[in-house]
Amino acid sequence: MPSLLITGGLGFLGQQAARHFLKGGVVFSRLRNELAPLTQLTLFDVAGSTTLLPELARDSRVRVVEGDLAEPGTASELVCASGDVSIIHLASMVSGNTETDTEEGWRVNVGGHRSLLEAVRLNAPGARLVDSHTVH
16 A cells, blocks of 8 residues: 655645645555555654644545654654655754754754665665755
């Protein structure tokens, strides 16, 4: 059952992406190697993030999961629970916050990113991953 995981899913871009995919109704299935009906859309974000748009809250395919990608096991749990998954990775600390707390920025932006990539490598090789991050 193909699913879509959006990290940073409760932010503006995450919710707009969710609306787009729910409206289209399909996502790439890595197991079937083709587009297939979208059966579950997981919006992952930190606790206390922005409120979910009402139209997303009403859709039975949508589930919200809160947590921290940089915490050990979180990314693996997300990827494994999603099964046949495609991923849009938007989660990050933005520049203003990373400038005031550099260590936390490294932990979240680099550590969380690495955890997600490792979880995909181990649990969902071949999964489609759209990544908004650039590592220099």
